[in-house]
Amino acid sequence: MVNTVNEKNMEMKRDRQKKIREKLMFGLFTLCMLAVVIPTLLIIGFIVVKGIGTVNWSFLTEMPRMGMKEGGIFPAIVGTLYLVLGTIIFSLPLGVGAAIYLTEYAKQGRLTRLIRIAVLNLAGVPSVVYGLFGLGLFVFFMGFGSSILAGSLTLACLILPIIITTSEEAIKSVPDSYREASLALGASKWETIARVVLPLAIPGIMTGGILGIGRAAGETAPILLTVAAFFIPRLPGSVFDQVMALPYHLYIVSTQVPGMPESIKYGTALVLLGVVGVFFAFATIIRLKFKQMSHLD
Amino acid sequence: MSVVQNMEAIIEVKNLDLYYGDFQALKKIDTSIEKNKVSALIGPSGCGKSTFLRTLNRMNDLISGVTTKGEVTFEGREIYDQDLDVVALRRKIGMVFQKPNPFPKSIYENVAYGPRRSGVKNKKDLDQIVEESLKEAALWEEVKDRLNKSALGLSGGQQQRLCIARALAMKPQVLLMDEPTSALDPIATNRIEDLITQLKEHYTIVIVTHSMHQAARISDKTAFFLMGELIEQGDTDKIFTTPRDQRTEDYVTGRFG
Ligand SMILES: Nc1ncnc2c1ncn2[C@@H]1O[C@H](COP(=O)(O)OP(=O)(O)O)[C@@H](O)[C@H]1O
Ligand SMILES: [Mg+2]
Numbered sequence: 138m139v140n141t142v143n144e145k146n147m148e149m150k151r152d153r154q155k156k157i158r159e160k161l162m163f164g165l166f167t168l169c170m171l172a173v174v175i176p177t178l179l180i181i182g183f184i185v186v187k188g189i190g191t192v193n194w195s196f197l198t199e200m201p202r203m204g205m206k207e208g209g210i211f212p213a214i215v216g217t218l219y220l221v222l223g224t225i226i227f228s229l230p231l232g233v234g235a236a237i238y239l240t241e242y243a244k245q246g247r248l249t250r251l252i253r254i255a256v257l258n259l260a261g262v263p264s265v266v267y268g269l270f271g272l273g274l275f276v277f278f279m280g281f282g283s284s285i286l287a288g289s290l291t292l293a294c295l296i297l298p299i300i301i302t303t304s305e306e307a308i309k310s311v312p313d314s315y316r317e318a319s320l321a322l323g324a325s326k327w328e329t330i331a332r333v334v335l336p337l338a339i340p341g342i343m344t345g346g347i348l349g350i351g352r353a354a355g356e357t358a359p360i361l362l363t364v365a366a367f368f369i370p371r372l373p374g375s376v377f378d379q380v381m382a383l384p385y386h387l388y389i390v391s392t393q394v395p396g397m398p399e400s401i402k403y404g405t406a407l408v409l410l411g412v413v414g415v416f417f418a419f420a421t422i423i424r425l426k427f428k429q430m431s432h433l434d
Numbered sequence: 435m436s437v438v439q440n441m442e443a444i445i446e447v448k449n450l451d452l453y454y455g456d457f458q459a460l461k462k463i464d465t466s467i468e469k470n471k472v473s474a475l476i477g478p479s480g481c482g483k484s485t486f487l488r489t490l491n492r493m494n495d496l497i498s499g500v501t502t503k504g505e506v507t508f509e510g511r512e513i514y515d516q517d518l519d520v521v522a523l524r525r526k527i528g529m530v531f532q533k534p535n536p537f538p539k540s541i542y543e544n545v546a547y548g549p550r551r552s553g554v555k556n557k558k559d560l561d562q563i564v565e566e567s568l569k570e571a572a573l574w575e576e577v578k579d580r581l582n583k584s585a586l587g588l589s590g591g592q593q594q595r596l597c598i599a600r601a602l603a604m605k606p607q608v609l610l611m612d613e614p615t616s617a618l619d620p621i622a623t624n625r626i627e628d629l630i631t632q633l634k635e636h637y638t639i640v641i642v643t644h645s646m647h648q649a650a651r652i653s654d655k656t657a658f659f660l661m662g663e664l665i666e667q668g669d670t671d672k673i674f675t676t677p678r679d680q681r682t683e684d685y686v687t688g689r690f691g
Contacts, residue, residue: 314535321493322548322604323525333537
């Protein structure tokens, strides 16, 4: 009798300790989460509060005036839209293609391992180095000059590692049983990839796309060397034209022009956030569409 | 009935060896699969049943490091020939896997997948193939009102019958089944066993099973594998009642495996 009571007590004590430990861990993780989320919200909130007063229709659609101290930032918005679009057009097919090759076609071994490590390392190369590379290859050697084309290609190189790595993960996460089912039905390898593997991988690939877009839209150093203009009060006529771009414009209005009103700086920053947000939204919609299509949700 | 006519072998295997790297998984297999019969492959886990089944539609090609030696002929044609069209072979020899693996697409698209890949485009033709195949797989009545719903919403047994329908949609001559009921409950298992006995009228079926009951119930021929070797083969009732080899007897009477 005494024994069982004792045991009961011990058990209750253990239970209590366990519960406390659970609560502690939960609290710890909540703190980690807050430590990440709160600064992000603060930054966004700060920019929204300080910039929202400036952002109106004319700010979005007019040319800059009076040494950029008045008027809008239309050409910089258009420039960034073109650059991001160009970057996606070059990097997505190439990156997904490379990922397909690496996962589905290449014989897995030392060479593919080496390529993977190289790609991962490329993701860590500072963006100004990409800028210099783009300047040498696209602007001078290929003769594109400082242009949308050269800038997009440079940004595409910059985000290719992200696209390749996330696409590879997405493709690898498609269960082999689907590939086997398709091949056993007499589908060719390419049909299997196109009809079964890729549709299932697209949500994951879009995640890489989103990350890439965020970087491409926000980078300053690479475009500074390959495309961005200090001030062009008109829209580009072709892909061989220079453009203004939001991140570079933000840098200019924040540091290069004395007496620049605060409102223009934060307005520009807010618009940059907005443009990235719009691309994110697009990618997310595509993601959801494909998830629905594959009945996985 | 037509016993003599049915004695025809559709697949013949001679001296087949298969290696995963250095490991020999199949040793000198000699056998033949008879047309419009159900042949069961039995034996303890790891004895090479799946491996053997997958040599018949060259699914082992997908695994790197596999070497195959010997002869496998399908309708008299060597299937390990360099210039054999594997895609065409797999259209004639369908496969159903151990775990039901319908595509995460609609029921309709699952069945239409194979025909689409072999060039059927006309919607009417596809509709007809889908309906026929689902009827053949005894699934039509249960799904005819939800053809455009996800296949993943079906029960396990229904999913497996869908996989059978998907294979039948290619009008194959041979259907390979690798433990098709091992992931299913007894009722779903029964339905699939009934289905198999119906299907053998039009198809040649090779089924891997670890259930002796299943082999006895549905197969005409049985082959007993042990550690990569084919120990004994013959009419199912003979294998189960008067096996020649002691090891076969031990296995079918449940003394090991
Ligand atoms: N992909 C593979 N690589 C290496 N060995 C394998 C592979 N698949 C199966 N084996 C081995 O081959 C033998 C036969 O396997 P399997 O054909 O799956 O047996 P069963 O279907 O009769 O259970 C087992 O010893 C197994 O470990
Ligand atoms: Mg097996």
